[in-house]
Amino acid sequence: MPQRSLVGSRIRQRRIALGVRQAALARQIGISASYLNLIEHNKRRIAGKLVVDFASALETDVTSLSEGAEETLVTGLREAQSQYADAAALEPAEDLTGRFPGWSGLIAAQQARIADLERSVEGLTDRITHDPFLSQSLHDVLSSVTAIRSTSSILRESKDLEPDWQARFHNNLYEDAVRLADSSQNLVHYLDASDGSEASVVSPLEEFEDYLEHKGFHLEDPSDPPKSLSPEAQSLVDDYAATYAVDARALPSAQMQAALAQYGPDPAAISAAFHLGFAQTLRRMAAVLAHQGQPVGLVVCDASGTFTYRQPVEGFVVPRFGAACALWPLFTAFSTPRQPQRSITQFAGRGSPAFVTYAVAEPVAPFAFSGPNVLHATMLILPLPEGEQAPIDQVVGSSCRICPKDTCPARREPTILEV
Incomplete structure (x- = not known):
């Protein structure tokens, strides 16, 4: 959708800032007050000499009236607007940007922050759900806590324990506490993987x-x-x-x-x-x-859906431990080996960007009657060029558990997100 002119909104904002009444400005310009009202609500486009006249009357330059708010701010508002159930009832993003640029910037910033947090939730959910190291570490912590609780309960409730048994329980309590401390330290060390340190690689x-x-x-x-x-x-x-x-x-x-x-x-x-x-x-x-520093992603998987190569690109979340969305072109490529597929793909969720994906499934060795014939699917991921409008071929998720699509034939489990 092309951006509507915001000249009228900027005229209104400047007039109010100067404390000039609408009727007075209309007389100065030589137009009717009703026509000025239409202009200020962006219902009449103006250009040329009339813009120059307004700039002169409002003691500003033509550029400040003709350019105003950045396109990125309007884009951010549109993304936030698209997540609202009754988006049609909202006034156009361009009008809000022109009239209230400060509030518009706040809304756009919050929309971007929400999108970042949702991506973080996706990554953490993937790690908590599928990471075997994390699962084992949590099991060790819980086992140590249970053992400490059991031993301390025996020591508390048994008033007449013999010294030898009491010493054994104290020794067990100490060993379990040491094991708990080590397991907790390893777990914290592992969860600190976001700091980018090499020590977090396990x-x-x-x-x-x-x-x-x-x-x-x-x-x-x-x-x-x-x-x-x-x-x-x-x-x-x-x-x-x-x-x-x-x-x-x-x-x-x-x-x-x-x-x-x-x-x-x-x-x-x-x-x-x-x-x-x-x-x-x-x-x-x-x-x-x-x-070259260009944003680009590449994913390779085998027929089991296991990722054998991950080159991430911002905005396209690839789970580290599998259980990705079955609707990805990467997986559908297996149904037509050697047949390339091009798709405009977008993640379900708030303000998700669109991507151009190219996918193909090819054998890792020449096909043979004796088999087995092993296929690997490869998918190149490129951000849709800024400003390019293209219909979305497929709306996907990262995994079912955190996908907000309320109706999906490929869903494997309920989502934890509100839809």
């Missing part, structure tokens, strides 16, 4: 992902110093580096940059121009665009 997969993020998902800089990894994480890095090297030889960074300049972010055109597999093209685009 599994080979997390080491691998931390390594790739440290490299910027680009392995072609020989001057970059090596990073110390566990043997298990190093094996994951070696496997990835071998695939990366094959992709880089097939389409070097310089040629990919030239292709992006020529074709734009169009994997079909680039794949055809260089005779590459579609999944290989998606991987190269993700690596080169990330190295």
Whole structure:
């Protein structure tokens, strides 16, 4: 929807600030008060000499009347408005921005904050639900607490315990307390993963992902110093580096940059121009665009739905431990192997951005009658260009538990969010 002119709202705001009555301003400009009222409520567009006359009468410049509030503020209000059940009853975002820019900024800021908090809830819910380390740590803490409570209860209620048994219970109490302290410390250390410290990485997969993020998902800089990894994480890095090297030889960074300049972010055109597999093209685009500092995401999974590669992009939440939304193009690609899919995808929720996704499922080895024939699905995720309007093909979630879609044929469990 194109932005309506806010010149009238700015005229009204400036007139009130100067304490000028509407009728007096209308006489000074040479128009009727009723016509000025229509202008101030953005029901009549004005331009040219009339804008100059208003600027002169209101002792301001033409630019302040013709430009005014930023488009981003209006966009933020529209996002907040879209989450309101009776959005049609609200006045247009442009009018509110023109009349009350301060309140509009507050609403837009709150909308952005709500979106950030919802993304944080998604990440924490995913970790609490599916993280085996966290589950084990919580179990250890609860077991230690139960043992301490049981031992202390025996000591409190048994007044005539023999000294030997009393010493045993005291020793058990001490050992359980030490175990509780260690488990609690490990749990806190793990939950501090958000600080970005290397010490928070606890599994080979997390080491691998931390390594790739440290490299910027680009392995072609020989001057970059090596990073110390566990043997298990190093094996994951070696496997990835071998695939990366094959992709880089097939389409070097310089040629990919030239292709992006020529074709734009169009994997079909680039794949055809260089005779590459579609999944290989998606991987190269993700690596080169990330190295250029462009927002880009890439996800790879096997037929079980397990993620074998995660290159996140802001706004598109990819759970670390699985149980993602079955509606993602990444998963539907399995139904048509080797057939690329393009989709405009948006997350359900408040003010979620839209993304252009490209997905394909390809075999990791040539198909054979003897089998097994293993497929991996690859999905490239690009933010929809700012200002571009496109119909949404699919509204998805990150996982069922925190998805606000009230009707979804793919839902596996009830949502904990209010819908």
